[in-house]
Amino acid sequence: MNKKDIFHFDYLLLKSGKKLENIDIAYETYGQLNADKSNAILLEHAFSGNAHASKLNENDEPGWWDNMIGENKAFDTNKYFIICSNILGGCGGSTGPASINPKTGKEYALAFPVITVEDIVAAQKKLIDFLGISKLLSVVGGSMGGMQVLQWMISYPDSILSAVPISTAMKHSPQQIAFNEVGRQAIMSDSDWNNGNYYQKNEPKTGLALARMIGHITYMSDKSMEAKFSRKLKDKEYAFNVGTNPEFEVEGYLRYKGSSFVKRFDANSYLYITKAMDYFDVSGKNFTIKSKNKNLKSLVIAFKSDWLYPPYQTENIARHLKLQGYDATYCEIKSSYGHDSFLLETEDETKLIKGFLKSVEKGALK
Amino acid sequence: MIPLEYEKISSIINEKSSVLDLGCGKGDLLQYLIKTKNINGQGIEINEDAIFSCVEKGLTVFHSDIEKGLDAYPDNSFDYVIIYNTLQQIKNVDTMIEECFRIGQKLIIAFPNFAQISSRKSLMLGHSPVTKHLPYTWYNSPNIRFFTIEDFADFCKNKRYEILDKFFFAIKKRITFLPNLFAYTAVFVIKRK
Numbered sequence: 001m002n003k004k005d006i007f008h009f010d011y012l013l014l015k016s017g018k019k020l021e022n023i024d025i026a027y028e029t030y031g032q033l034n035a036d037k038s039n040a041i042l043l044e045h046a047f048s049g050n051a052h053a054s055k056l057n058e059n060d061e062p063g064w065w066d067n068m069i070g071e072n073k074a075f076d077t078n079k080y081f082i083i084c085s086n087i088l089g090g091c092g093g094s095t096g097p098a099s100i101n102p103k104t105g106k107e108y109a110l111a112f113p114v115i116t117v118e119d120i121v122a123a124q125k126k127l128i129d130f131l132g133i134s135k136l137l138s139v140v141g142g143s144m145g146g147m148q149v150l151q152w153m154i155s156y157p158d159s160i161l162s163a164v165p166i167s168t169a170m171k172h173s174p175q176q177i178a179f180n181e182v183g184r185q186a187i188m189s190d191s192d193w194n195n196g197n198y199y200q201k202n203e204p205k206t207g208l209a210l211a212r213m214i215g216h217i218t219y220m221s222d223k224s225m226e227a228k229f230s231r232k233l234k235d236k237e238y239a240f241n242v243g244t245n246p247e248f249e250v251e252g253y254l255r256y257k258g259s260s261f262v263k264r265f266d267a268n269s270y271l272y273i274t275k276a277m278d279y280f281d282v283s284g285k286n287f288t289i290k291s292k293n294k295n296l297k298s299l300v301i302a303f304k305s306d307w308l309y310p311p312y313q314t315e316n317i318a319r320h321l322k323l324q325g326y327d328a329t330y331c332e333i334k335s336s337y338g339h340d341s342f343l344l345e346t347e348d349e350t351k352l353i354k355g356f357l358k359s360v361e362k363g364a365l366k
Numbered sequence: 367m368i369p370l371e372y373e374k375i376s377s378i379i380n381e382k383s384s385v386l387d388l389g390c391g392k393g394d395l396l397q398y399l400i401k402t403k404n405i406n407g408q409g410i411e412i413n414e415d416a417i418f419s420c421v422e423k424g425l426t427v428f429h430s431d432i433e434k435g436l437d438a439y440p441d442n443s444f445d446y447v448i449i450y451n452t453l454q455q456i457k458n459v460d461t462m463i464e465e466c467f468r469i470g471q472k473l474i475i476a477f478p479n480f481a482q483i484s485s486r487k488s489l490m491l492g493h494s495p496v497t498k499h500l501p502y503t504w505y506n507s508p509n510i511r512f513f514t515i516e517d518f519a520d521f522c523k524n525k526r527y528e529i530l531d532k533f534f535f536a537i538k539k540r541i542t543f544l545p546n547l548f549a550y551t552a553v554f555v556i557k558r559k
Contacts, residue, residue, distance in 0.1 A: 297426070299421070315430070318428065318438070319437075319438040322428070322438045322439055322440075323438060323439070323440055325440065325443075327408070327426050328426070328428075329420075329421060329425075329426050329427050329428070330427075330428050330429050330430070331414075331417050331418075331421065331427075331429045332414075332429050333414065334414060348418070351418055351421070351422055352418065352421045352422075354422070355421045355422035355423065355424055356421055356424070358424055359424030359425075362424060
Protein backbone atom coordinates (compact mmCIF):
# COMPACT_ATOMS: atom_id res chain seq x y z
CA MET A 1 0.00 0.00 0.00
CA ASN A 2 2.83 2.40 0.89
CA LYS A 3 5.31 3.20 -1.82
CA LYS A 4 8.42 5.10 -2.71
CA ASP A 5 9.03 6.48 -6.19
CA ILE A 6 10.60 9.16 -8.32
CA PHE A 7 8.55 11.48 -10.50
CA HIS A 8 10.38 12.86 -13.49
CA PHE A 9 9.49 15.86 -15.62
CA ASP A 10 11.22 17.80 -18.38
CA TYR A 11 11.68 21.30 -17.07
CA LEU A 12 10.54 24.09 -14.79
CA LEU A 13 10.72 27.83 -15.41
CA LEU A 14 12.06 29.27 -12.19
CA LYS A 15 11.18 32.52 -10.47
CA SER A 16 14.71 33.75 -11.18
CA GLY A 17 13.91 33.52 -14.90
CA LYS A 18 16.17 30.51 -15.41
CA LYS A 19 15.04 27.16 -16.76
CA LEU A 20 15.88 23.97 -14.91
CA GLU A 21 15.72 20.81 -17.00
CA ASN A 22 15.44 17.10 -16.37
CA ILE A 23 13.90 17.20 -12.92
CA ASP A 24 13.42 14.35 -10.46
CA ILE A 25 11.13 14.62 -7.46
CA ALA A 26 11.50 11.80 -4.92
CA TYR A 27 8.29 11.00 -3.07
CA GLU A 28 6.62 8.50 -0.80
CA THR A 29 2.95 7.75 -0.32
CA TYR A 30 1.11 6.07 2.54
CA GLY A 31 -2.42 4.70 2.38
CA GLN A 32 -4.71 4.40 -0.61
CA LEU A 33 -6.01 7.05 -2.98
CA ASN A 34 -9.81 6.67 -3.12
CA ALA A 35 -11.83 6.35 -6.32
CA ASP A 36 -12.76 10.03 -6.64
CA LYS A 37 -9.25 11.09 -5.54
CA SER A 38 -10.59 13.27 -2.75
CA ASN A 39 -8.63 11.91 0.23
CA ALA A 40 -5.11 13.12 -0.57
CA ILE A 41 -3.05 15.09 1.92
CA LEU A 42 0.32 16.57 1.02
CA LEU A 43 2.91 16.78 3.81
CA GLU A 44 5.67 19.36 3.49
CA HIS A 45 8.99 18.58 5.13
CA ALA A 46 11.10 21.11 6.98
CA PHE A 47 14.54 22.39 6.01
CA SER A 48 16.59 19.23 6.58
CA GLY A 49 13.79 16.71 6.08
CA ASN A 50 13.05 14.46 3.14
CA ALA A 51 10.29 12.42 1.53
CA HIS A 52 10.56 9.75 4.22
CA ALA A 53 7.85 11.02 6.57
CA SER A 54 6.93 7.58 7.83
CA LYS A 55 8.04 3.97 7.73
CA LEU A 56 7.04 2.26 4.50
CA ASN A 57 6.92 -1.08 6.28
CA GLU A 58 7.58 -2.45 9.75
CA ASN A 59 11.29 -2.97 9.25
CA ASP A 60 11.90 0.41 7.64
CA GLU A 61 13.89 3.28 9.16
CA PRO A 62 11.68 5.69 11.12
CA GLY A 63 10.39 8.72 9.22
CA TRP A 64 10.39 12.32 10.43
CA TRP A 65 6.69 12.30 11.41
CA ASP A 66 6.12 8.60 12.21
CA ASN A 67 3.91 9.31 15.21
CA MET A 68 1.52 11.29 13.05
CA ILE A 69 1.12 8.92 10.10
CA GLY A 70 -0.50 5.49 10.15
CA GLU A 71 -3.63 3.63 11.10
CA ASN A 72 -5.80 5.72 13.46
CA LYS A 73 -3.13 8.37 13.77
CA ALA A 74 -3.63 12.07 12.87
CA PHE A 75 -3.00 11.24 9.24
CA ASP A 76 -5.00 8.06 9.32
CA THR A 77 -3.87 5.80 6.49
CA ASN A 78 -7.18 3.94 6.73
CA LYS A 79 -8.87 7.12 5.52
CA TYR A 80 -6.32 9.29 3.79
CA PHE A 81 -3.74 9.06 1.04
CA ILE A 82 -0.61 10.78 2.35
CA ILE A 83 2.03 12.17 0.00
CA CYS A 84 5.42 13.54 0.96
CA SER A 85 8.05 14.63 -1.54
CA ASN A 86 11.63 15.82 -1.17
CA ILE A 87 11.91 19.49 -2.10
CA LEU A 88 13.51 20.75 -5.29
CA GLY A 89 17.09 21.73 -4.41
CA GLY A 90 17.19 19.07 -1.70
CA CYS A 91 19.45 16.06 -1.42
CA GLY A 92 16.98 13.32 -0.60
CA GLY A 93 16.50 12.03 -4.13
CA SER A 94 15.09 15.17 -5.78
CA THR A 95 17.09 17.28 -8.18
CA GLY A 96 19.48 19.59 -6.37
CA PRO A 97 23.02 20.95 -6.55
CA ALA A 98 24.48 17.45 -6.03
CA SER A 99 22.58 16.09 -9.05
CA ILE A 100 24.24 15.60 -12.42
CA ASN A 101 23.91 18.57 -14.76
CA PRO A 102 22.79 17.05 -18.09
CA LYS A 103 24.77 19.69 -19.96
CA THR A 104 28.14 18.87 -18.42
CA GLY A 105 27.73 15.33 -17.13
CA LYS A 106 29.03 16.52 -13.76
CA GLU A 107 27.38 17.64 -10.53
CA TYR A 108 25.77 21.07 -10.76
CA ALA A 109 27.44 22.48 -7.64
CA LEU A 110 27.05 26.28 -7.82
CA ALA A 111 25.87 26.09 -11.43
CA PHE A 112 22.57 24.98 -9.95
CA PRO A 113 20.08 27.82 -10.36
CA VAL A 114 18.77 29.60 -7.27
CA ILE A 115 15.41 28.15 -6.29
CA THR A 116 12.60 29.72 -4.27
CA VAL A 117 9.76 28.31 -2.18
CA GLU A 118 7.52 29.22 -5.12
CA ASP A 119 9.61 26.95 -7.39
CA ILE A 120 9.60 24.15 -4.81
CA VAL A 121 5.80 24.27 -4.65
CA ALA A 122 5.49 24.54 -8.46
CA ALA A 123 7.40 21.26 -8.74
CA GLN A 124 5.09 19.67 -6.15
CA LYS A 125 2.06 20.83 -8.13
CA LYS A 126 3.38 18.90 -11.13
CA LEU A 127 3.67 15.80 -8.97
CA ILE A 128 0.10 16.23 -7.70
CA ASP A 129 -1.14 16.71 -11.29
CA PHE A 130 0.77 13.59 -12.32
CA LEU A 131 -0.96 11.63 -9.54
CA GLY A 132 -4.29 12.80 -11.03
CA ILE A 133 -5.35 14.75 -7.95
CA SER A 134 -7.21 17.95 -8.74
CA LYS A 135 -7.95 18.95 -5.16
CA LEU A 136 -5.90 18.11 -2.08
CA LEU A 137 -7.87 17.62 1.12
CA SER A 138 -5.08 19.41 2.95
CA VAL A 139 -1.49 20.64 2.78
CA VAL A 140 0.36 20.37 6.07
CA GLY A 141 3.85 21.29 7.24
CA GLY A 142 5.99 22.88 9.94
CA SER A 143 8.81 25.40 9.78
CA MET A 144 10.00 25.61 6.18
CA GLY A 145 7.24 23.09 5.47
CA GLY A 146 4.83 25.73 6.73
CA MET A 147 6.23 28.23 4.23
CA GLN A 148 5.41 25.76 1.48
CA VAL A 149 1.88 25.45 2.88
CA LEU A 150 1.46 29.24 2.68
CA GLN A 151 2.84 29.19 -0.86
CA TRP A 152 0.25 26.57 -1.85
CA MET A 153 -2.49 28.86 -0.52
CA ILE A 154 -1.19 31.70 -2.66
CA SER A 155 -0.13 29.84 -5.82
CA TYR A 156 -2.85 27.18 -6.04
CA PRO A 157 -5.76 28.12 -3.75
CA ASP A 158 -8.25 26.27 -5.92
CA SER A 159 -6.26 23.04 -5.70
CA ILE A 160 -6.54 22.70 -1.92
CA LEU A 161 -9.47 22.44 0.48
CA SER A 162 -7.50 23.29 3.59
CA ALA A 163 -4.08 24.19 4.93
CA VAL A 164 -2.20 23.57 8.16
CA PRO A 165 0.85 25.81 8.59
CA ILE A 166 2.75 25.05 11.81
CA SER A 167 5.55 26.95 13.60
CA THR A 168 6.25 29.13 10.62
CA ALA A 169 6.29 32.71 9.36
CA MET A 170 5.22 34.81 6.39
CA LYS A 171 8.82 36.00 6.11
CA HIS A 172 12.15 35.55 7.83
CA SER A 173 13.08 38.25 10.31
CA PRO A 174 16.67 39.56 10.36
CA GLN A 175 17.31 37.22 13.30
CA GLN A 176 16.27 34.19 11.25
CA ILE A 177 18.30 35.33 8.25
CA ALA A 178 21.26 35.89 10.56
CA PHE A 179 21.20 32.32 11.88
CA ASN A 180 21.02 31.02 8.32
CA GLU A 181 23.91 33.23 7.30
CA VAL A 182 26.10 31.96 10.14
CA GLY A 183 25.37 28.42 8.94
CA ARG A 184 26.26 29.32 5.36
CA GLN A 185 29.46 31.04 6.46
CA ALA A 186 30.45 27.97 8.47
CA ILE A 187 30.21 25.88 5.29
CA MET A 188 31.84 28.38 2.93
CA SER A 189 34.75 29.05 5.24
CA ASP A 190 35.65 25.34 5.26
CA SER A 191 38.50 25.08 2.71
CA ASP A 192 37.09 21.74 1.55
CA TRP A 193 34.01 23.55 0.30
CA ASN A 194 36.15 24.80 -2.61
CA ASN A 195 33.50 27.10 -4.10
CA GLY A 196 31.06 24.26 -4.11
CA ASN A 197 33.27 21.90 -6.11
CA TYR A 198 33.86 19.15 -3.60
CA TYR A 199 32.02 16.25 -5.21
CA GLN A 200 34.31 13.24 -5.70
CA LYS A 201 36.70 14.97 -3.27
CA ASN A 202 36.66 15.81 0.44
CA GLU A 203 33.33 17.22 1.48
CA PRO A 204 33.27 20.29 3.76
CA LYS A 205 32.39 18.13 6.73
CA THR A 206 33.67 20.46 9.44
CA GLY A 207 31.75 23.44 8.11
CA LEU A 208 28.53 21.53 7.50
CA ALA A 209 28.69 19.93 10.96
CA LEU A 210 29.26 23.33 12.54
CA ALA A 211 26.28 24.77 10.64
CA ARG A 212 24.13 21.94 11.96
CA MET A 213 25.33 22.46 15.53
CA ILE A 214 24.24 26.10 15.39
CA GLY A 215 20.94 25.04 13.87
CA HIS A 216 20.32 22.55 16.66
CA ILE A 217 20.75 25.21 19.33
CA THR A 218 18.02 27.26 17.66
CA TYR A 219 15.66 24.26 17.50
CA MET A 220 15.76 23.68 21.26
CA SER A 221 14.82 25.95 24.15
CA ASP A 222 16.66 27.03 27.28
CA LYS A 223 14.27 24.84 29.25
CA SER A 224 14.55 21.74 27.05
CA MET A 225 18.35 21.99 27.06
CA GLU A 226 18.35 22.25 30.84
CA ALA A 227 16.13 19.18 31.07
CA LYS A 228 18.17 17.20 28.57
CA PHE A 229 21.73 18.12 29.55
CA SER A 230 21.82 20.46 32.52
CA ARG A 231 25.54 20.88 33.24
CA LYS A 232 26.18 17.15 33.16
CA LEU A 233 29.75 16.12 32.41
CA LYS A 234 30.93 13.13 30.41
CA ASP A 235 33.56 12.41 33.10
CA LYS A 236 33.29 12.92 36.83
CA GLU A 237 35.45 16.03 37.00
CA TYR A 238 36.61 18.92 34.91
CA ALA A 239 39.63 18.01 32.80
CA PHE A 240 41.13 21.50 33.09
CA ASN A 241 42.03 21.22 29.48
CA VAL A 242 40.88 23.30 26.53
CA GLY A 243 41.64 20.45 24.18
CA THR A 244 39.32 18.79 21.75
CA ASN A 245 37.35 16.24 23.75
CA PRO A 246 33.83 17.30 24.66
CA GLU A 247 33.44 17.61 28.43
CA PHE A 248 29.86 18.72 28.85
CA GLU A 249 27.05 16.44 27.68
CA VAL A 250 25.69 19.24 25.53
CA GLU A 251 28.99 19.50 23.68
CA GLY A 252 28.99 15.80 22.93
CA TYR A 253 25.39 15.96 21.76
CA LEU A 254 26.01 18.82 19.34
CA ARG A 255 29.11 17.15 17.90
CA TYR A 256 27.20 13.91 17.44
CA LYS A 257 24.33 15.72 15.72
CA GLY A 258 26.81 17.58 13.51
CA SER A 259 28.73 14.51 12.45
CA SER A 260 25.65 12.41 11.77
CA PHE A 261 24.16 15.24 9.68
CA VAL A 262 27.10 15.34 7.25
CA LYS A 263 26.46 11.71 6.37
CA ARG A 264 23.02 12.49 5.05
CA PHE A 265 23.11 16.08 3.87
CA ASP A 266 24.75 17.96 1.03
CA ALA A 267 26.52 21.22 1.93
CA ASN A 268 25.47 22.99 -1.27
CA SER A 269 21.85 22.00 -0.67
CA TYR A 270 22.21 23.66 2.73
CA LEU A 271 23.21 26.90 1.02
CA TYR A 272 20.44 26.82 -1.58
CA ILE A 273 17.61 25.85 0.75
CA THR A 274 18.49 28.36 3.47
CA LYS A 275 18.59 31.02 0.75
CA ALA A 276 15.14 29.96 -0.47
CA MET A 277 13.84 30.40 3.10
CA ASP A 278 15.44 33.83 3.41
CA TYR A 279 13.99 35.00 0.09
CA PHE A 280 10.51 33.84 1.10
CA ASP A 281 8.25 36.80 1.86
CA VAL A 282 4.49 36.54 1.63
CA SER A 283 3.85 39.29 4.17
CA GLY A 284 1.49 42.20 3.53
CA LYS A 285 0.12 42.45 0.03
CA ASN A 286 2.17 39.43 -1.09
CA PHE A 287 -0.25 37.25 0.86
CA THR A 288 -3.22 37.70 -1.37
CA ILE A 289 -5.18 34.60 -2.12
CA LYS A 290 -6.63 34.98 -5.57
CA SER A 291 -9.63 32.72 -5.35
CA LYS A 292 -13.37 33.21 -5.35
CA ASN A 293 -13.60 30.25 -3.05
CA LYS A 294 -13.72 31.65 0.48
CA ASN A 295 -14.17 28.16 1.90
CA LEU A 296 -10.46 27.49 2.11
CA LYS A 297 -10.05 26.53 5.77
CA SER A 298 -6.86 26.66 7.77
CA LEU A 299 -5.53 25.45 11.09
CA VAL A 300 -2.55 27.51 12.24
CA ILE A 301 -0.47 26.07 15.08
CA ALA A 302 2.33 27.66 17.11
CA PHE A 303 4.30 26.54 20.16
CA LYS A 304 4.90 28.85 23.11
CA SER A 305 8.59 28.04 23.66
CA ASP A 306 9.57 28.38 19.99
CA TRP A 307 11.98 31.30 19.82
CA LEU A 308 13.28 30.60 16.30
CA TYR A 309 9.77 31.06 14.88
CA PRO A 310 8.12 32.94 17.75
CA PRO A 311 4.33 32.42 18.06
CA TYR A 312 3.54 36.04 17.13
CA GLN A 313 4.84 35.34 13.62
CA THR A 314 2.60 32.30 13.26
CA GLU A 315 -0.38 34.07 14.86
CA ASN A 316 0.01 36.84 12.26
CA ILE A 317 -0.74 34.28 9.56
CA ALA A 318 -4.10 33.50 11.17
CA ARG A 319 -4.86 37.21 11.61
CA HIS A 320 -3.99 37.87 8.02
CA LEU A 321 -6.26 35.09 6.79
CA LYS A 322 -9.15 36.29 8.95
CA LEU A 323 -8.76 39.84 7.69
CA GLN A 324 -9.12 38.46 4.18
CA GLY A 325 -12.33 36.75 5.22
CA TYR A 326 -10.94 33.22 5.44
CA ASP A 327 -11.85 30.71 8.08
CA ALA A 328 -8.70 30.29 10.19
CA THR A 329 -8.28 28.55 13.52
CA TYR A 330 -5.25 29.50 15.60
CA CYS A 331 -3.81 27.50 18.51
CA GLU A 332 -0.77 28.25 20.61
CA ILE A 333 0.29 25.07 22.36
CA LYS A 334 2.22 25.02 25.62
CA SER A 335 5.42 23.09 25.14
CA SER A 336 8.99 23.42 26.34
CA TYR A 337 10.77 21.88 23.35
CA GLY A 338 11.28 25.11 21.38
CA HIS A 339 11.09 24.97 17.60
CA ASP A 340 11.43 21.17 17.69
CA SER A 341 7.99 21.03 19.34
CA PHE A 342 6.23 20.60 16.01
CA LEU A 343 8.05 17.30 15.53
CA LEU A 344 7.70 16.18 19.15
CA GLU A 345 4.33 17.32 20.49
CA THR A 346 2.49 14.87 18.30
CA GLU A 347 -0.18 14.04 20.87
CA ASP A 348 -1.53 17.60 20.92
CA GLU A 349 -1.11 17.98 17.17
CA THR A 350 -3.00 14.73 16.64
CA LYS A 351 -6.03 15.98 18.58
CA LEU A 352 -6.10 19.26 16.68
CA ILE A 353 -5.44 17.87 13.21
CA LYS A 354 -7.90 14.99 13.57
CA GLY A 355 -10.72 17.34 14.56
CA PHE A 356 -9.77 19.81 11.88
CA LEU A 357 -9.60 17.26 9.06
CA LYS A 358 -12.98 15.90 10.11
CA SER A 359 -14.51 19.38 9.82
CA VAL A 360 -12.85 19.89 6.42
CA GLU A 361 -14.35 16.62 5.15
CA LYS A 362 -17.75 17.61 6.52
CA GLY A 363 -17.50 21.00 4.81
CA ALA A 364 -16.50 19.35 1.55
CA LEU A 365 -19.62 17.18 1.59
CA LYS A 366 -21.94 20.20 1.99
CA MET B 367 -29.12 19.79 29.60
CA ILE B 368 -29.40 22.87 27.40
CA PRO B 369 -29.42 26.10 29.42
CA LEU B 370 -32.49 28.31 28.95
CA GLU B 371 -30.17 31.12 27.85
CA TYR B 372 -28.94 29.01 24.92
CA GLU B 373 -32.50 28.28 23.81
CA LYS B 374 -33.43 31.95 24.04
CA ILE B 375 -30.37 33.07 22.08
CA SER B 376 -31.07 30.45 19.45
CA SER B 377 -34.68 31.64 19.17
CA ILE B 378 -33.75 35.23 18.43
CA ILE B 379 -31.06 34.75 15.80
CA ASN B 380 -31.79 34.07 12.16
CA GLU B 381 -30.93 30.88 10.28
CA LYS B 382 -27.43 30.92 8.81
CA SER B 383 -26.38 34.05 10.68
CA SER B 384 -22.69 34.73 11.05
CA VAL B 385 -21.77 34.70 14.72
CA LEU B 386 -18.64 35.41 16.75
CA ASP B 387 -18.61 34.08 20.32
CA LEU B 388 -16.13 35.94 22.54
CA GLY B 389 -14.75 33.71 25.24
CA CYS B 390 -16.45 30.72 23.67
CA GLY B 391 -15.05 28.24 26.21
CA LYS B 392 -15.39 24.66 25.00
CA GLY B 393 -17.68 25.80 22.20
CA ASP B 394 -20.94 24.40 23.58
CA LEU B 395 -23.02 27.47 22.66
CA LEU B 396 -21.52 27.66 19.17
CA GLN B 397 -22.15 23.98 18.62
CA TYR B 398 -25.75 24.38 19.81
CA LEU B 399 -26.36 27.32 17.47
CA ILE B 400 -24.84 25.42 14.55
CA LYS B 401 -27.20 22.55 15.30
CA THR B 402 -30.32 24.65 15.80
CA LYS B 403 -29.77 27.57 13.43
CA ASN B 404 -27.08 26.34 11.04
CA ILE B 405 -25.01 29.40 11.88
CA ASN B 406 -21.63 30.23 10.48
CA GLY B 407 -19.87 30.51 13.82
CA GLN B 408 -16.44 31.32 15.15
CA GLY B 409 -14.97 31.83 18.60
CA ILE B 410 -12.16 33.50 20.49
CA GLU B 411 -10.86 31.74 23.59
CA ILE B 412 -7.77 32.07 25.77
CA ASN B 413 -7.82 28.72 27.58
CA GLU B 414 -5.74 26.04 25.87
CA ASP B 415 -7.79 23.03 26.97
CA ALA B 416 -10.97 24.78 25.83
CA ILE B 417 -9.36 25.49 22.44
CA PHE B 418 -8.58 21.79 22.05
CA SER B 419 -12.24 20.92 22.77
CA CYS B 420 -13.38 23.45 20.18
CA VAL B 421 -11.08 22.15 17.44
CA GLU B 422 -12.07 18.57 18.23
CA LYS B 423 -15.68 19.67 17.73
CA GLY B 424 -14.65 21.06 14.34
CA LEU B 425 -15.18 24.69 15.36
CA THR B 426 -13.18 27.64 14.05
CA VAL B 427 -11.47 29.34 16.97
CA PHE B 428 -8.80 31.91 17.58
CA HIS B 429 -6.55 31.25 20.57
CA SER B 430 -6.20 34.73 22.00
CA ASP B 431 -7.06 37.19 24.67
CA ILE B 432 -10.45 38.61 23.64
CA GLU B 433 -9.34 42.19 23.84
CA LYS B 434 -6.29 41.55 21.65
CA GLY B 435 -8.04 39.24 19.22
CA LEU B 436 -10.76 41.50 17.83
CA ASP B 437 -8.51 43.43 15.46
CA ALA B 438 -8.07 40.22 13.45
CA TYR B 439 -11.58 40.67 11.99
CA PRO B 440 -12.62 43.03 9.20
CA ASP B 441 -15.47 45.55 9.68
CA ASN B 442 -19.01 44.15 9.59
CA SER B 443 -17.90 40.51 9.61
CA PHE B 444 -20.75 39.21 11.75
CA ASP B 445 -24.49 39.50 12.19
CA TYR B 446 -24.04 38.85 15.91
CA VAL B 447 -21.22 39.08 18.39
CA ILE B 448 -21.98 37.09 21.52
CA ILE B 449 -20.38 37.94 24.85
CA TYR B 450 -21.61 35.09 27.01
CA ASN B 451 -20.66 35.21 30.66
CA THR B 452 -17.44 37.04 29.83
CA LEU B 453 -18.11 40.76 30.19
CA GLN B 454 -17.43 40.62 33.93
CA GLN B 455 -13.83 39.62 33.11
CA ILE B 456 -13.06 42.38 30.61
CA LYS B 457 -10.69 45.23 31.45
CA ASN B 458 -11.72 47.89 28.97
CA VAL B 459 -15.44 47.28 28.63
CA ASP B 460 -16.46 50.35 26.66
CA THR B 461 -13.64 50.20 24.08
CA MET B 462 -14.22 46.50 23.63
CA ILE B 463 -17.94 46.96 23.03
CA GLU B 464 -17.24 49.67 20.48
CA GLU B 465 -14.80 47.27 18.77
CA CYS B 466 -17.53 44.60 18.77
CA PHE B 467 -19.86 47.02 16.97
CA ARG B 468 -17.14 47.58 14.37
CA ILE B 469 -17.12 43.89 13.46
CA GLY B 470 -20.75 42.94 14.23
CA GLN B 471 -24.23 44.34 13.66
CA LYS B 472 -25.79 43.31 16.95
CA LEU B 473 -24.38 42.26 20.30
CA ILE B 474 -25.84 39.55 22.50
CA ILE B 475 -24.54 40.00 26.01
CA ALA B 476 -25.26 37.50 28.76
CA PHE B 477 -24.01 38.14 32.28
CA PRO B 478 -24.62 37.23 35.92
CA ASN B 479 -26.69 39.74 37.89
CA PHE B 480 -24.80 40.92 40.94
CA ALA B 481 -28.00 42.30 42.51
CA GLN B 482 -29.88 39.00 42.69
CA ILE B 483 -31.45 38.64 46.09
CA SER B 484 -29.11 35.92 47.36
CA SER B 485 -26.12 38.14 46.54
CA ARG B 486 -27.76 40.99 48.37
CA LYS B 487 -28.33 38.74 51.37
CA SER B 488 -24.67 37.71 51.46
CA LEU B 489 -23.60 41.34 51.40
CA MET B 490 -26.13 42.17 54.12
CA LEU B 491 -24.56 39.47 56.25
CA GLY B 492 -21.13 40.91 55.52
CA HIS B 493 -19.87 38.43 52.92
CA SER B 494 -19.00 38.57 49.25
CA PRO B 495 -21.62 36.61 47.34
CA VAL B 496 -20.87 33.08 46.19
CA THR B 497 -23.80 31.79 44.13
CA LYS B 498 -24.43 29.31 41.34
CA HIS B 499 -23.78 32.03 38.79
CA LEU B 500 -21.05 33.81 40.71
CA PRO B 501 -19.39 30.64 41.98
CA TYR B 502 -15.97 32.04 42.88
CA THR B 503 -14.63 33.18 46.20
CA TRP B 504 -13.08 36.64 46.39
CA TYR B 505 -9.51 35.30 46.16
CA ASN B 506 -9.85 33.03 43.12
CA SER B 507 -12.41 34.84 41.00
CA PRO B 508 -11.54 35.65 37.38
CA ASN B 509 -14.27 38.30 37.53
CA ILE B 510 -13.05 41.82 37.85
CA ARG B 511 -16.39 43.61 37.43
CA PHE B 512 -19.52 43.23 39.46
CA PHE B 513 -22.55 44.82 37.88
CA THR B 514 -26.30 44.49 37.88
CA ILE B 515 -29.11 44.45 35.35
CA GLU B 516 -29.87 48.07 36.24
CA ASP B 517 -26.20 48.98 35.81
CA PHE B 518 -26.11 47.46 32.35
CA ALA B 519 -29.34 49.19 31.29
CA ASP B 520 -27.84 52.51 32.45
CA PHE B 521 -24.66 51.78 30.54
CA CYS B 522 -26.66 51.27 27.33
CA LYS B 523 -28.54 54.50 27.96
CA ASN B 524 -25.36 56.49 28.52
CA LYS B 525 -23.71 55.00 25.43
CA ARG B 526 -26.90 55.49 23.40
CA TYR B 527 -27.09 51.80 22.55
CA GLU B 528 -30.52 50.61 21.60
CA ILE B 529 -31.79 47.63 23.61
CA LEU B 530 -33.54 45.41 21.09
CA ASP B 531 -34.42 42.67 23.54
CA LYS B 532 -33.75 41.61 27.10
CA PHE B 533 -34.41 38.37 28.92
CA PHE B 534 -33.94 37.39 32.53
CA PHE B 535 -33.50 33.99 34.10
CA ALA B 536 -33.56 32.30 37.44
CA ILE B 537 -32.52 28.68 37.71
CA LYS B 538 -34.56 26.83 35.09
CA LYS B 539 -37.12 29.59 34.52
CA ARG B 540 -37.68 32.98 32.90
CA ILE B 541 -38.13 35.98 35.20
CA THR B 542 -40.30 38.92 34.28
CA PHE B 543 -41.18 40.39 37.70
CA LEU B 544 -38.48 42.56 39.34
CA PRO B 545 -35.63 40.99 37.38
CA ASN B 546 -32.90 42.96 39.11
CA LEU B 547 -33.99 41.35 42.35
CA PHE B 548 -34.85 37.85 41.20
CA ALA B 549 -32.86 37.08 38.06
CA TYR B 550 -29.52 35.30 38.32
CA THR B 551 -28.62 36.01 34.71
CA ALA B 552 -29.59 38.43 31.99
CA VAL B 553 -29.36 38.42 28.20
CA PHE B 554 -29.39 41.75 26.37
CA VAL B 555 -29.51 42.23 22.62
CA ILE B 556 -28.18 45.66 21.71
CA LYS B 557 -27.18 47.67 18.69
CA ARG B 558 -25.72 51.07 17.94
CA LYS B 559 -28.34 53.73 17.22
